[in-house]
Structures are given as structure tokens and as C-alpha cells.
Amino acid sequence: MTDAKRSNNITLLIILVAIMGIMAIFLPDKFLTGINFRSMIRQFPEYGLLAFAILLAMITGGIDLSVVSITSLTGVVAAKILAAHAVIGELWGVGPWTVIFLAILSALAVAVLCGILNGILITLAGVPAIIATLGTNGLFLGIAIILTEGHGITGFPTEFLFFGNGRVLGLPTQFVIFILVALLLGLILTRTAQGFRMYMLGSNPLVAKFSGVNNTMVLIKTHVLTALLAGIASIIMISSVNSMRPGYGQAYLLLAVLIAILGGTNPAGGFGTVLGVTLAIFALQAMQSGLNILSFTPFFKKFIWGLMLLLVMVIHFYRQRYAATKGLGKAPPQKPMEKAEAG
Amino acid sequence: MLKNALKHNETYLFLVIVVFSLGVTIVNPAFMTLENMFDLARSSSATAILAIGFFMVLLSGGIDVSFPAVAISGQYIAVNVLIAMGIDNLLLAFLISIAVGLSFGLINAFFITTFRLPTLIVTLGTLNMFHGALLEFVGTKAVNTGGLPDVFKSFGKTNVLTLMRPDGTEYGLSIFFLVLIIIAVGTWLILRFTILGRGIYALGGDPEAARRAGFNLNRIQVFLYCYAGLLAGIMGIMHVSLIRYSNPNYIVDSELLKVIAAVVLGGASITGGKGSIIGTLLGVLMITVLEKNLVLLGLSSYWQQFFVGLILVLGVSVTHIQAKIRNRNRILVS
Numbered sequence: 253m254t255d256a257k258r259s260n261n262i263t264l265l266i267i268l269v270a271i272m273g274i275m276a277i278f279l280p281d282k283f284l285t286g287i288n289f290r291s292m293i294r295q296f297p298e299y300g301l302l303a304f305a306i307l308l309a310m311i312t313g314g315i316d317l318s319v320v321s322i323t324s325l326t327g328v329v330a331a332k333i334l335a336a337h338a339v340i341g342e343l344w345g346v347g348p349w350t351v352i353f354l355a356i357l358s359a360l361a362v363a364v365l366c367g368i369l370n371g372i373l374i375t376l377a378g379v380p381a382i383i384a385t386l387g388t389n390g391l392f393l394g395i396a397i398i399l400t401e402g403h404g405i406t407g408f409p410t411e412f413l414f415f416g417n418g419r420v421l422g423l424p425t426q427f428v429i430f431i432l433v434a435l436l437l438g439l440i441l442t443r444t445a446q447g448f449r450m451y452m453l454g455s456n457p458l459v460a461k462f463s464g465v466n467n468t469m470v471l472i473k474t475h476v477l478t479a480l481l482a483g484i485a486s487i488i489m490i491s492s493v494n495s496m497r498p499g500y501g502q503a504y505l506l507l508a509v510l511i512a513i514l515g516g517t518n519p520a521g522g523f524g525t526v527l528g529v530t531l532a533i534f535a536l537q538a539m540q541s542g543l544n545i546l547s548f549t550p551f552f553k554k555f556i557w558g559l560m561l562l563l564v565m566v567i568h569f570y571r572q573r574y575a576a577t578k579g580l581g582k583a584p585p586q587k588p589m590e591k592a593e594a595g
Numbered sequence: 596m597l598k599n600a601l602k603h604n605e606t607y608l609f610l611v612i613v614v615f616s617l618g619v620t621i622v623n624p625a626f627m628t629l630e631n632m633f634d635l636a637r638s639s640s641a642t643a644i645l646a647i648g649f650f651m652v653l654l655s656g657g658i659d660v661s662f663p664a665v666a667i668s669g670q671y672i673a674v675n676v677l678i679a680m681g682i683d684n685l686l687l688a689f690l691i692s693i694a695v696g697l698s699f700g701l702i703n704a705f706f707i708t709t710f711r712l713p714t715l716i717v718t719l720g721t722l723n724m725f726h727g728a729l730l731e732f733v734g735t736k737a738v739n740t741g742g743l744p745d746v747f748k749s750f751g752k753t754n755v756l757t758l759m760r761p762d763g764t765e766y767g768l769s770i771f772f773l774v775l776i777i778i779a780v781g782t783w784l785i786l787r788f789t790i791l792g793r794g795i796y797a798l799g800g801d802p803e804a805a806r807r808a809g810f811n812l813n814r815i816q817v818f819l820y821c822y823a824g825l826l827a828g829i830m831g832i833m834h835v836s837l838i839r840y841s842n843p844n845y846i847v848d849s850e851l852l853k854v855i856a857a858v859v860l861g862g863a864s865i866t867g868g869k870g871s872i873i874g875t876l877l878g879v880l881m882i883t884v885l886e887k888n889l890v891l892l893g894l895s896s897y898w899q900q901f902f903v904g905l906i907l908v909l910g911v912s913v914t915h916i917q918a919k920i921r922n923r924n925r926i927l928v929s
Contacts, residue, residue: 315715377912378919382658382715383855383865387911390852390904397897506723509716519713551735555727561720562706569710 260516264531271538282545290424296537297430298492299504301485303511304437305478307529310512312474313454313521314374314381319482320505321392322366324498327486328396330359331405331496334412348409360483366392367479371472396498404497416492426488433484438526450474454521503554510561511536604862604914605874612881619888626888629758630766637769639883641833642857643876644775645850647782648826650858650875652819656799656867657714659820660851661703662827664725667846669695670831672733674841677744685746693828699725700824704817729843737842743835751836771833778826783872791818799867856907857882862914882906
């Protein structure tokens with residue numbers, strides 16, 4: 253297992269260096285600039301956090317298709333409170349930071365509720381994760397649309413821009429948040445019982461159950477974590493564009509799934525690391541910037557990301573087969589077909 | 596026993612539709628008229644055809660979320676080719692759209708059968724690939740009613756049955772409904788009476804058992820994804836004939852959730868092997884009736900997305916809780 257993990261991360265590192273190298277050779281005056289790197293580390297935290305969310309869901313053998321809609325809903329809730337900052341401030345006699353704190357707290361509370369609903373549907377109702385989260389995807393986005401009646405929300409206090417446009421120790425705030433979240437997730441996955449149980453559940457739910465793991469609680473907690481990541485992403489997102497509209501960032505779903513798989517996560521469960529996904533985020537952002545500099549249209553990028561998702565899966569297929577013929581016991585076992593089908 | 600449970604699911608859904616329709620009729624007597632029924636059939640036939648394609652793939656234990664991109668690609672390419680060549684021929688439009696659908700279906704089938712990849716991930720990739728390619732290489736400009744070839748408009752207005760209103764004006768049952776019936780009956784025949792159909796159920800029930808029973812799983816999957824592509828191609832032409840407007844961004848956002856909700860509501864199991872054409876059609880009917888009457892119930896159109904999501908969540912919860920209870924009674928390890 254650890255061999256496969258390491259080899260995937262090394263491959264990713266090589267890909268990352270190769271992309272950087274190609275960009276540096278062909279676009280030295282545009283790619284290798286401070287401005288470009290600064291804009292790169294500003295951009296990826298939004299969808300990087302969503303990729304982490306998909307990672308968590310995939311480790312347990314599921315998927316969360318509702319992350320972008322949770323982002324929409326929590327973003328709308330936060331934006332509604334922020335837009336009313338003058339009224340709230342006057343009414344309660346509090347400063348803008350109190351209102352911002354309240355907005356973030358409400359957004360995260362809504363995220364927790366969304367996560368609990370997903371978790372309950374998957375565990376207690378026994379609905380497969382794909383279809384449960386596809387349904388809640390419509391539900392959450394629907395609530396966001398009803399709350400805003402389709403209009404955008406603007407007029408946040410200027411202090412709020414700190415999260416998407418500010419700096420901490422000279423680094424963009426969202427980048428610092430991203431790094432902290434990544435470290436925390438890494439700790440949860442490798443150093444806590446919850447993390448260990450998530451991998452176990454993803455490898456084989458039945459074995460996990462008979463080993464005394466409370467699968468229901470583990471899955472509900474996983475989906476709460478997933479939703480919280482989407483909630484944090486929404487704060488960064490609405491702060492960086494200084495407005496909110498339901499449905500904003502819908503394209504991030506594909507990107508998040510692509511990154512999770514590129515990062516070596518097994519969609520059938522039991523395998524995936526924060527480091528792998530982080531490397532995949534860097535690689536994707538480097539490509540994203542390259543495509544932007546070459547002024548490709550968003551449509552062409554959509555095409556490229558879709559194609560890449562397929563190619564990455566095909567490469568995984570060949571690597572797994574190679575490992576199975578070569579390493580025998582060491583290689584991760586081939587998942588039976590029915591499981592892969594359901595994933 | 597399984598058959599009874601399935602029957603129960605469909606009758607249950609049918610009763611819900613009847614009760615809901617009666618409720619709507621009390622508020623608005625115009626609902627239960629033949630004319631409104633014909634209108635409902637016309638506007639939901641295209642969606643129902645997509646639902647049948649999605650249902651077939653679901654039955655085999657797979658999932659194909661790329662169908663909206665396939666449908667809009669078939670439609671937009673066909674419309675543009677007809678305009679560019681100056682040909683006004685419906686058959687050609689259908690042929691182009693179906694060819695696009697079949698080739699996209701083949702691409703899906705290639706990745707799924709050759710590399711044994713999870714069907715959701717593959718079709719999520721191709722959904723974006725197809726739509727991105729359409730917008731990048733074919734175009735982004737919508738074709739409005741004035742620029743649309745006449746065949747689409749006349750096809751949309753064709754009725755197979757024409758009736759007279761008391762004031763002398765005519766209304767009728769659209770040809771769309773006939774197309775739907777032909778496809779539904781044809782699909783039912785395939786599922787019921789052919790080895791292929793049995794193979795689809797077997798594959799959905801247990802792939803390993805189906806393989807040992809001698810079914811060629813790859814061939815079945817190639818058929819299924821191409822069939823879903825073919826139906827999406829047909830739907831694309833019907834859709835443009837219905838709304839008399841071709842926008843390369845249509846269908847992709849609006850139909851995906853609706854179709855999946857309809858099929859799952861119709862009793863098809865996401866893990867495969869269970870479901871029926873009748874259930875699928877009832878599911879589409881339920882969603883359409885609800886959608887058409889939201890305004891009547893005093894809710895704005897902003898509620899539409901919410902309700903489709905809510906129905907999907909409630910529908911699947913009920914089916915899966917039922918299944919869970921059944922399993923518990925059989926003392927199986929869940």
C-alpha cells in the first residue's frame with residue numbers, strides 16, 4: 253500500500269515539474285513571474301477545498317455530488333447576513349467583525365446540517381451515496397435559489413474582503429486557510445480513530461462492521477466534514493468575488509472529482525491521501541494558469557478537464573494491472589467489478 | 596414476491612399522481628381536460644425518451660450522466676448542418692443527430708468496457724468533454740425561431756389525432772407522443788422477449804453470475820450506451836421541434852436531475868436489476884404534472900429546482916427504507 257502511495261505521489265511530482273518546465277520554457281515572461289504565482293495561490297483554495305471534500309467521501313467508498321450546492325447554500329446564507337450588516341450592526345450595536353463572525357458561523361452551521369442530512373440518507377435510509385447526494389444537490393441549490401429568487405447578493409462590509417483578497421504574513425489569506433485545513437485533514441486521516449475507520453470502511457464495510465466500527469456514525473461524520481469543507485470554500489469564494497449568486501462555481505464539481513482521482517484516490521474506496529490530492533491541485537492549477545495565459549476559452553478547458561479525467565482513470569487502470577502482475581501480494585487488490593460499477 | 600413489491604411501487608406512484616391531479620383539478624378545472632392532457636403528452640414526450648435511455652443503463656447497474664450533452668450535441672450539430680447545407684429535411688436531421696448520439700455512446704462504451712472504469716466517473720468526464728467540444732468546435736450562438744429550418748417547426752406542429760374545440764378551432768395529439776409510444780413499446784419488447792434484455796437484467800442483478808451464465812457483458816454494455824446515445828439523439832431533434840429554438844446550453848442544466856428523479860421515482864434501483872418501463876413513464880408523468888402545476892399552487896418558478904430535488908430525495912428514501920425492512924425480515928446481513 254505505502255509503495256503504491258509513494259509511487260503515485262512521485263508520478264504527480266514529476267507531472268507537476270514537467271508542466272512547470274514546459275510552461276517556463278515556452279512562456280518564460282508570463283509563467284515564471286511573481287504575479288502569476290501570486291494569482292495561482294489565490295485561485296486554487298476555492299476548488300482545492302472541494303477536492304478535499306470529494307477525497308473524504310471517496311475514501312469511504314462513496315462520493316458527494318452535492319458539495320457545490322452546499323457551497324451555494326452556505327454562501328447565500330453568509331451573504332444574506334453580510335449584506336444586512338448595517339441593519340444588524342445598528343440593531344444590536346455591534347461592529348462589522350461581529351457580523352462577519354455571525355455570518356461564518358451560520359454558514360458553517362448550515363453546512364453541518366447539510367452534511368448530517370446527506371449522512372442520514374446514506375446510512376439510516378440506505379440510499380447509495382451517488383443518488384442521495386445527487387438529490388440533495390438539487391435540494392440545496394433549490395433552497396439557495398428560493399432564498400435569493402435568482403438574484404445576486406452584494407454589499408458586504410469591506411472587512412469581509414480579508415478572506416478572499418487579504419494577506420496573512422504576506423501570503424493570501426485563502427492560501428493560509430487552505431494550508432491549515434490540509435494539515436488538519438492530514439492529521440484527522442492519519443492520526444485519529446475516525447480517519448482509520450474511514451479507510452477501513454472504504455476497503456470493506458462488512459469487515460469494518462464486524463470489527464466493531466459504527467459505520468453509521470463514521471459515515472455521518474465524514475459527510476459533516478465534507479460539508480464543512482464546502483462551507484469554508486463558500487466563504488473564500490464569496491469574499492474573493494465580493495458577491496454571491498446561487499449556482500456560482502457549478503463547474504467546480506468536475507474539477508474536484510478530477511483532482512481527487514488525479515491525486516490517486518480510489519473511487520471504490522479505501523485509498524487516498526491529502527498529500528496526493530494537494531500535489532494534484534498544484535498540478536491542475538499550473539495547467540489552468542498555462543491554459544489561461546494561452547487564452548483558451550472556458551469551453552476548451554471544460555473539454556480538456558473531461559478528457560483528462562478519462563485519461564487519468566485509464567492510466568490508473570494500467571498501473572494497477574502492472575502492479576498486480578508484478579508485485580503480487582504488495583499491490584492493492586483489484587476491486588471486484590460490481591463494486592467499481594456502483595462507485 | 597419481488598414482482599409483487601414492484602407492482603406495488605408502480606400502483607403506489609400511479610395513485611399519488613391520480614390524487615395529485617384530482618387536487619389540482621379542484622383548484623383549476625381546466626387541468627382535467629383532454630386538451631391539457633394532450634399538451635402534457637406533447638411537452639413531456641422528449642423527457643420521457645431520455646428517461647427510457649437512462650433507465651436502461653441503470654437497469655444494468657451502471658449510470659450514464661452524459662445524456663444531456665449527447666442530446667444537445669445531436670440537436671445543435673444537426674440544426675447547424677441543415678442550415679449550412681441549405682437542406683430542409685427532417686430525416687437527415689434525425690440521421691445526423693442519431694449518428695452523433697451513437698458515436699458518443701460508443702465512446703462511453705469504449706472506456707467502460709475496455710478499462711472497466713466506474714460508469715459515473717466516465718460519463719461525468721464525457722458529459723463535460725462532449726459539451727465543451729460542442730461549444731468550442733461547433734459554436735455557442737443560439738439559433739432562433741426565424742433562423743430555424745422549417746421542417747423542425749412543422750414537425751413540432753404535426754398531430755396524429757386532431758379534434759375540434761366548441762368554437763371551431765383545432766387541437767390535437769402531437770406526433771411526439773407516437774414516437775414515445777413506439778420507443779417505449781420497442782424497449783419493452785427488447786427487455787421482455789430477447790436474450791439481450793434478459794442479459795441486461797442479469798448484468799444488473801449480478802455481473803459475475805451473468806458472466807458465468809454465458810452472457811457477453813461487453814456486448815451488452817456497448818449496446819446499452821449506444822442505445823442511450825441513440826435515444827438522446829432522437830430527443831435532441833424533438834426538443835428543438837418543441838421549443839423552436841436551438842441553444843447549445845439548453846438541456847444540459849435542466850434535464851439531468853429531472854430525468855434521474857423521474858427514473859428513480861419510477862422504482863428503478865440505482866444498483867441495477869430492478870425497474871420497469873411503465874414505472875419510468877409514470878415517474879416522468881409525476882415530475883411533469885408537479886412541475887406544470889407549481890405556479891397553480893401559488894409557488895413561483897424558483898421552487899422548481901427545490902421540488903425536483905425534494906422528490907428525488909423522498910422517492911429514493913422511501914424505496915431504500917422499504918428494501919432495508921424487507922432485508923431485515925429475511926434475516927440477511929446488511
